[in-house]
Amino acid sequence: MTDAPGRPEWASARALRADKGHETRSLLLDAAARVFTRLGYARTTIADITAEAEVSRPTFYAYFETKADVFREVAARVRDEFLAGHEIPDVDVNDPYALGRASAEAFLAAHAANHELLTVIEHQAITDERIREIWQEITRRPTxxxxxxxxxxxxxGKADPAATPAVVAEAITGIFARFARQVPADREGFERLVDELTAIYLRILGVDRASG
Structure with a gap:
């Protein structure tokens, strides 16, 4: 007996369990991110995470072995969010203004959403080699x-950068990181900051927006 053409019941049941498992894992990661943000790494316990997620300790251990294990996955999710800011769909990569503005908006939004957690990741990178690798990806790959x-x-011939590409890239990402620490909470202020940083970005690149 099947519940869909070509799919036996046991296969559907396994798929359902997999989906449920994915939901529970995501629930735990979301809860862990909130707790690490609130308490920092050292003060966070597995009991704090399970209480936040409203699941049992055995449920936690079904997906993660240790606190360090779940923290690494939380840090990896933050890294992926930042890197996604440089892979923006539906933006003309040959248009420096459009790509620069979209990237600036994505970077600032990701930083605003993870500001306190980034501080925890940076601090933990001092003693945890795997977290250090993730932190370096967050900070170096975009550059x-x-x-x-x-x-x-x-x-x-579409840009006349003020310095070598490596130096320009360091300057741009450094400026963005500096202003990302104080992203305005209101949408109007956020959009204004994005516009100003995009203008700085184009100036350093030596791109004339009118001809770009």
Whole structure:
């Protein structure tokens, strides 16, 4: 007997359990992120996480072995959110203004959403090698991507950067990181900051918006 063409009941049941397992795992990661943000790494306990998620300790251990294990996954999710800011769909990569503004908005939004958690990740990176690798990806990969983009624009004659691509990339990501620590809470202020940082970005790249 099947519940759909070509799918036996046991297969549907297994798929349902997998979906439920994914939901529970996500629930635990969301709860852990909130607790780590609120308490920091050292003060957080597995009991805090299970209480926040409203699940039992055995449920936690069904998905994660230790507090360090779940923290690494939380940190990896933050990393992925930041890197996604440089892979924006439906934006013309040949338009420096459109790509720069979209990237600025995504970066600032990700930083605003994870500001306190980023501090916890940075601190834990001092003693945990795997967290240090994740932290370096958060901080270095975007810079390398910007450098490659600046180099490509310069070679195509679409930009006249103020310095070498590597230095320009360091300057741009440094400026964005500085202002990301104080992102305005109101939408109007946020949009204004995005516009101002995009203007700075274009100036450092040596791109004329009117001709870009």
């Amino acid at each position: 390398r991507r910007v450098a490659r983009y600046v180099e490509r624009l310069a070679k195509a």
